[in-house]
Amino acid sequence: MFDLLQSILDGVMFGATYALIGIGFTLVFGVMHKINMAYAAASVGGAYGGLLVLVAFKGAPAWAVFLGACLAGGILGYVVYLACFHFIPLGSPLATLMSTVGMLLLIDEVIVHSTDGMPQNYPAMFDDVMLQVGELSIRGDLLLIFGASVACMAALLALLYRTRLGLATRAVSQQPVAAQLCGIRVAQVNIATFVITGVLGGLAGALIGASVGALSPLLTVPLTVKGLIVTVIGGLGSIPGAIIAGLLVGGFENLFQQFRGVTERDLYVMLLLFVFLVFRPGGIFASGAGRD
Amino acid sequence: MDFYYGLAQIIGVHTLLGLSAYILLLTGQVSLAQAGFFAIGAYVAGMLTVLTGWPLLPALAVGGLVGAAVACAVGFPALRVRGLMLVIATLAFGEGVRLFFFNFDYQIARGDLRVGPLGGEGFRQIRYFPENGWTTLEVMLFIWAIVATVMAVLWWFDRSRYGAVLRAVGEDEVAAQSVGINLTAVKVSAMTIGGAIAGIGGGLYAHYTTHIEHTSFNILVATFALAYPIVGGLASVFGTLAAVVFVQGFLIEGLRFLGDWRNLLFGALIVLAMNLRPHGLIDARVLARLARAFGGGRRA
Amino acid sequence: MLELHQVSRHFGGVRAVDALSLAVGEGEIVGLIGPNGSGKSTTVNLVSGLFPLTSGRILFRGQDLASVPVHRRLGLGIARTFQNIRLFGHLTVWQNLWVAQNSPEDRARRGFLARWLGGSAGVRREIGELLEFAGLAPKQDELAANLAFGEQRRLELARALATRPKLLLLDEPAAGMNSEEIGQLRERILKLRGRGVTILLVEHVMELVMGVTDRIAVLNFGQKIAEGTPAAIQADPAVRKAYLGGEATS
Numbered sequence: 073m074f075d076l077l078q079s080i081l082d083g084v085m086f087g088a089t090y091a092l093i094g095i096g097f098t099l100v101f102g103v104m105h106k107i108n109m110a111y112a113a114a115s116v117g118g119a120y121g122g123l124l125v126l127v128a129f130k131g132a133p134a135w136a137v138f139l140g141a142c143l144a145g146g147i148l149g150y151v152v153y154l155a156c157f158h159f160i161p162l163g164s165p166l167a168t169l170m171s172t173v174g175m176l177l178l179i180d181e182v183i184v185h186s187t188d189g190m191p192q193n194y195p196a197m198f199d200d201v202m203l204q205v206g207e208l209s210i211r212g213d214l215l216l217i218f219g220a221s222v223a224c225m226a227a228l229l230a231l232l233y234r235t236r237l238g239l240a241t242r243a244v245s246q247q248p249v250a251a252q253l254c255g256i257r258v259a260q261v262n263i264a265t266f267v268i269t270g271v272l273g274g275l276a277g278a279l280i281g282a283s284v285g286a287l288s289p290l291l292t293v294p295l296t297v298k299g300l301i302v303t304v305i306g307g308l309g310s311i312p313g314a315i316i317a318g319l320l321v322g323g324f325e326n327l328f329q330q331f332r333g334v335t336e337r338d339l340y341v342m343l344l345l346f347v348f349l350v351f352r353p354g355g356i357f358a359s360g361a362g363r364d
Numbered sequence: 365m366d367f368y369y370g371l372a373q374i375i376g377v378h379t380l381l382g383l384s385a386y387i388l389l390l391t392g393q394v395s396l397a398q399a400g401f402f403a404i405g406a407y408v409a410g411m412l413t414v415l416t417g418w419p420l421l422p423a424l425a426v427g428g429l430v431g432a433a434v435a436c437a438v439g440f441p442a443l444r445v446r447g448l449m450l451v452i453a454t455l456a457f458g459e460g461v462r463l464f465f466f467n468f469d470y471q472i473a474r475g476d477l478r479v480g481p482l483g484g485e486g487f488r489q490i491r492y493f494p495e496n497g498w499t500t501l502e503v504m505l506f507i508w509a510i511v512a513t514v515m516a517v518l519w520w521f522d523r524s525r526y527g528a529v530l531r532a533v534g535e536d537e538v539a540a541q542s543v544g545i546n547l548t549a550v551k552v553s554a555m556t557i558g559g560a561i562a563g564i565g566g567g568l569y570a571h572y573t574t575h576i577e578h579t580s581f582n583i584l585v586a587t588f589a590l591a592y593p594i595v596g597g598l599a600s601v602f603g604t605l606a607a608v609v610f611v612q613g614f615l616i617e618g619l620r621f622l623g624d625w626r627n628l629l630f631g632a633l634i635v636l637a638m639n640l641r642p643h644g645l646i647d648a649r650v651l652a653r654l655a656r657a658f659g660g661g662r663r664a
Numbered sequence: 665m666l667e668l669h670q671v672s673r674h675f676g677g678v679r680a681v682d683a684l685s686l687a688v689g690e691g692e693i694v695g696l697i698g699p700n701g702s703g704k705s706t707t708v709n710l711v712s713g714l715f716p717l718t719s720g721r722i723l724f725r726g727q728d729l730a731s732v733p734v735h736r737r738l739g740l741g742i743a744r745t746f747q748n749i750r751l752f753g754h755l756t757v758w759q760n761l762w763v764a765q766n767s768p769e770d771r772a773r774r775g776f777l778a779r780w781l782g783g784s785a786g787v788r789r790e791i792g793e794l795l796e797f798a799g800l801a802p803k804q805d806e807l808a809a810n811l812a813f814g815e816q817r818r819l820e821l822a823r824a825l826a827t828r829p830k831l832l833l834l835d836e837p838a839a840g841m842n843s844e845e846i847g848q849l850r851e852r853i854l855k856l857r858g859r860g861v862t863i864l865l866v867e868h869v870m871e872l873v874m875g876v877t878d879r880i881a882v883l884n885f886g887q888k889i890a891e892g893t894p895a896a897i898q899a900d901p902a903v904r905k906a907y908l909g910g911e912a913t914s
Contacts, residue, residue: 101448106448155635160639164638164643166389167639169394169448169451170594170634171634171635173587174587174632174634174635174638175631176631177630177634178628296455296583297455300455301456303452304453308448308449338459338463339460339463339464339467342456342457343460346456349441349444349449349453353445353449524781525762525763525781526780526781528759528762529763529780532752532755532759535752535754535755539746539750539751542712542735543764543823543826544739544767545763545766546735547735
């Protein structure tokens with residue numbers, strides 16, 4: 073019994089990273105009404121970028137790597153924006169979608185090439201710490217993941233609801249033309265969205281690498297799928313939805329793993345998606361509808 | 365020469381893959397699931413010729429039928445989700461199919477060999493063509509006979525009322541409903557036909573490569589399927605063909621000397637193509653110009 | 665032919681249509697007018713099925729439309745045009761008419777395969793007639809998006825006719841037209857009545873409404889405030905107040 077609870081608890085804490093990825097997808101959708109299919113890949117790319125800190129300064133502390141990942145993630149976010157959203161006319165959603173998929177493949181390949189396809193070790197923090205709460209143990213590194221993610225989400229919500237940039241972002245997401253007519257520089261808002269979600273993504277990628285112990289390019293596609301599942305379950309465009317859905321998916325993932333093992337686990341997560349699509353296509357907190 | 369026949373085989377099968385996504389795109393449904401139906405067709409046709417000794421044509425037909433059936437089943441719940449959600453749902457479905465085959469074992473003994481799909485190792489020894497003495501040239505011609513037939517059928521659809529209805533649904537669902545078009549029937553029919561085409565393509569693929577595994581049907585393949593009609597343009601089936609020739613022929617083989625970097629170039633190429641020609645290589649304007657050049661106006 | 669009984673459509677707190685009762689008899693041309701936001705277009709959307717009712721009933725030839733989906737209402741004989749034209753821009757004029765041939769008569773006349781995959785002399789003739797009616801015959805191969813505005817409006821009307829409706833809902837068909845075009849539209853509408861089509865005309869352009877309708881209903885804030893012949897409506901003080909405002913009222 074406690075094995076199960078332990079497993080679910082671990083899953084929920086890890087699920088905070090899925091929540092971050094889900095937030096990234098959902099935020100871009102909310103502002104631009106498009107899906108950035110390259111987001112999860114860029115997040116993993118950002119995490120790899122953090123490793124460059126180690127290349128430059130051997131023996132750097134783990135938090136420096138995480139910071140590097142955030143920076144790299146932000147830069148990658150800007151690159152994706154330029155490549156896929158800045159020049160392509162708004163009236164061509166298919167072209168935008170395709171270009172983000174192209175970007176996903178491109179980032180994947182760049183990672184594979186620069187690392188020769190070998191998994192790279194990732195530094196962790198607090199991985200030797202273990203807290204005991206009754207029968208359950210809380211891993212230190214998972215707690216860090218959970219805490220860092222929560223802090224990020226809080227910062228993001230504060231940004232959205234208490235700053236001018238956040239106000240502009242919300243305006244653009246509701247009425248881009250009207251926002252422009254009010255003097256809001258839509259391009260700037262979009263860029264800010266991509267950079268900020270890029271930073272979040274880089275951190276998420278780094279946290280995932282830290283908890284698993286290694287990064288591998290094989291992460292990108294499953295992370296994309298899971299991130300999108302989280303976004304859909306939470307409702308496209310809803311940040312609170314993405315948060316809750318991320319924790320949910322994390323918990324369920326471990327639950328499925330307990331019962332059916334690792335190889336079938338992902339199949340059941342997908343089944344979870346289909347259940348939601350059939351019974352609650354709007355997600356937990358439905359916000360905007362789909363592209364139409 | 366054999367090299368070019370091989371290339372032509374790849375182009376042929378990928379054209380089928382692209383066409384299966386093309387017919388869906390006409391109705392406005394963006395599907396990343398075509399690689400899944402492709403996989404189903406591949407495994408079904410392969411198992412029929414290898415495990416039960418069926419001749420090729422019936423095996424391919426059944427592969428197409430099963431692909432169509434699964435697509436039809438997917439089509440109905442797919443109607444409940446729109447636009448971008450459909451992309452996500454089909455992506456998840458495609459990945460689900462891949463994972464399914466990753467876990468799928470079904471082997472029987474053939475003499476002292478064990479044949480059949482074996483989970484992560486895939487399905488080896490699909491040796492129908494070599495065992496029956498087909499040359500590379502014959503295989504290529506066979507593939508292209510099928511591709512030409514499918515293209516002819518789709519071309520015919522495009523000129524018929526069905527084709528116009530498909531495009532009407534893709535353009536404006538509200539208007540389409542209001543003139544009496546049954547959206548469900550149209551969209552599910554398109555999904556089913558797409559599944560059949562992908563299934564047949566998968567069956568052909570399994571037989572000319574003789575070895576399939578779950579990684580042959582991953583997101584890259586799903587992307588190819590979607591990229592061809594989008595990059596090629598939705599104005600006609602030839603757009604998809606042009607895109608396949610362009611991507612596979614020019615890019616992947618012509619730049620063979622880039623070795624491992626080819627895949628990198630594919631992603632970059634898509635990004636570039638979408639920025640430079642968002643409506644595809646062969647869009648309506650190019651098509652009109654081509655039509656005028658070859659005499660005859662646009663079909664009424 | 666068409667009966668609305670206490671039909672209401674609420675969006676959250678907004679009562680777009682409020683307890684509207686209206687009857688349109690066979691062969692009539694009934695006008696529906698009112699200031700902006702009075703619920704005219706919403707009424708059309710309710711009858712065509714795009715919006716569900718909040719309450720009330722709509723009967724078409726005695727049949728309750730409550731559970732009939734949009735595309736099947738056409739099968740019953742209801743067709744509509746759109747206020748902001750919704751043509752299939754990437755299809756030709758011919759194709760726009762072709763895809764609309766979904767009436768039960770068309771279904772009965774031709775087999776499944778013939779209707780979807782074949783062409784036939786019969787189809788060509790019928791579409792030809794529609795093109796003649798709309799004055800679009802020379803443009804049959806032109807993409808709908810390339811037509812001039814007036815031509816698009818005519819195509820919109822012709823497309824609705826391709827469905828062989830018994831009841832035609834016209835949603836502001838005269839918007840943006842000049843006097844000559846309005847005159848032509850009036851002629852077309854009268855010709856349609858001559859062919860047995862019942863018409864519900866939602867319109868702002870008084871020149872058209874007053875000149876072509878048998879009866880007019882006036883909406884304001886979703887409610888019917890007056891109904892009668894064009895002459896009676898023109899003289900009605902309540903109508904005048906709705907449009908022009910009266911003395912300061914609450």
